[in-house]
Amino acid sequence: MIPTIHQKDRLLYEQIYEFYKNAILSKRISHRHKLPSHRTLAKELGVGINTVLKAYEQLTIEGYVTNEHRKGLFVNMIDSKDWQVQSNKKQRVQKKNTQTTIKAAFNTSMQLVDENHFPIRQWRKCSNWAMDKVSFQYQEYEGEDPLKKPLIQYLLNYRGVHATPERLLIGSGTSVMLFWLAFILRKSCSKIIVEEPCYPRSRLPFQEFGYEVKPVTVDHDGIDLKSLKKEKANLLYLTPSHQYPTGVAIPVSNRLQILSWAKKNRAYIIEDDFDCEFRYKTKLMPSLQGLDQSDRVIYAGTFSSALMPSLRVAYLVLPENFSVDYQSYRYLTTTVPYFTRKTLAWFMEEGYWERHLKKMRTIYKKKYDTCIDGLKKIPGNKISYNNTPSGLNILLRINARLSEREVIKRALDKGILVTAAGEFYFNKENRPRQPEVLFEFGSIPQDKIEKVLSTLADAWFSS
Numbered sequence: 001m002i003p004t005i006h007q008k009d010r011l012l013y014e015q016i017y018e019f020y021k022n023a024i025l026s027k028r029i030s031h032r033h034k035l036p037s038h039r040t041l042a043k044e045l046g047v048g049i050n051t052v053l054k055a056y057e058q059l060t061i062e063g064y065v066t067n068e069h070r071k072g073l074f075v076n077m078i079d080s081k082d083w084q085v086q087s088n089k090k091q092r093v094q095k096k097n098t099q100t101t102i103k104a105a106f107n108t109s110m111q112l113v114d115e116n117h118f119p120i121r122q123w124r125k126c127s128n129w130a131m132d133k134v135s136f137q138y139q140e141y142e143g144e145d146p147l148k149k150p151l152i153q154y155l156l157n158y159r160g161v162h163a164t165p166e167r168l169l170i171g172s173g174t175s176v177m178l179f180w181l182a183f184i185l186r187k188s189c190s191k192i193i194v195e196e197p198c199y200p201r202s203r204l205p206f207q208e209f210g211y212e213v214k215p216v217t218v219d220h221d222g223i224d225l226k227s228l229k230k231e232k233a234n235l236l237y238l239t240p241s242h243q244y245p246t247g248v249a250i251p252v253s254n255r256l257q258i259l260s261w262a263k264k265n266r267a268y269i270i271e272d273d274f275d276c277e278f279r280y281k282t283k284l285m286p287s288l289q290g291l292d293q294s295d296r297v298i299y300a301g302t303f304s305s306a307l308m309p310s311l312r313v314a315y316l317v318l319p320e321n322f323s324v325d326y327q328s329y330r331y332l333t334t335t336v337p338y339f340t341r342k343t344l345a346w347f348m349e350e351g352y353w354e355r356h357l358k359k360m361r362t363i364y365k366k367k368y369d370t371c372i373d374g375l376k377k378i379p380g381n382k383i384s385y386n387n388t389p390s391g392l393n394i395l396l397r398i399n400a401r402l403s404e405r406e407v408i409k410r411a412l413d414k415g416i417l418v419t420a421a422g423e424f425y426f427n428k429e430n431r432p433r434q435p436e437v438l439f440e441f442g443s444i445p446q447d448k449i450e451k452v453l454s455t456l457a458d459a460w461f462s463s
Ligand SMILES: Cc1ncc(COP(=O)(O)O)c(C=O)c1O
Pocket: 111, 172, 173, 174, 175, 176, 199, 202, 239, 244, 272, 274, 301, 302, 303, 304, 309, 313, 314
């Protein structure tokens, strides 16, 4: 049996080894079968003798074959009845994974950033500087984190957030930080109130750790205060600057009432300030943490929407007198490489971050305005939307007799990937009656936005 070797991106010896290994495990070649001599096989395959020797050596070390003196290589007796089952399982998993990667010309289904305006030259410069003094050691022994100083300054200047180096924890993504939080609070807290609808990855860690999760509806002013006041809980998760996915912001009078609720209940508010950087018609909304006088807010921020999600840098600012002794668990949050922190620190200190933010605000504002113009051109109130000039998404309500599934399918048939807002609801019965989809415009080219919207309208309304 001669192997087939045709994978360009894999080493030749690995392909020979893999071929025989699979043939032996699947019983295509049986016990005592003799493998071709290394010279014959090298000639057949047109590869070097050493390549075959290396593959044979690996098979021998792992016990698939035995080299019998002067006779050759023989297949060993191997009990592989479970192997077939496992490999079938692997294929099923692989199939499932590939099914979720759908190709579409435009992806409006998740928050993607505009890549064309990233200051790559400046980033490269900072990354070179960071490389000059890169640390080889565990970060816990590093002492000062280079990113903390510029980040604390930025948080104070732009978000009115008060942070100190001890209370600022940096980790690779909001979800990771929330997972950590759910872990360290699991012994002292048992119930969390979440917004309904809510970003599923934010509530998931709390569900996984067995917290009671209580959804409270979001209206035009954010979380419904009347319902909130009836609830008791130790934790409340909020996106006050730009509620995800509805886009609404919580006005200051409601913020103050939410803070009093937290004080009364001795509850912590997890303020997820995602997308706070982008407000197009008014000034930035100051953070809830900056208003808090009772030390009840845990502030969560990320570089995902204003810089790049692939960077995986997010952070938490804990209250001054946090009830949990978190210091002994903070090593679990040091998931961002030192090199990345250093690069980002330079990027901020050199003023590139501020400049980038300013530029992206103008770019996304233009895109937002184009979305609204495009939506206004769709006749007959077929698509309604929350006009909340902020963030990188608009929630669209489709006024048609279509199910969520049909809405997604019809959009995909036209090459556009959308997410139904139904996915954001904790309780199925709270899902909106009319289908709603999230229109994430961040990565859609400015000159394509109107076309994408009119194509969607076509998909949903022409029968
Ligand atoms: C509410 C909310 N928070 C945070 C994030 C970003 O999370 P991360 O920092 O893990 O990229 C998102 C992304 O869509 C989000 O919707």
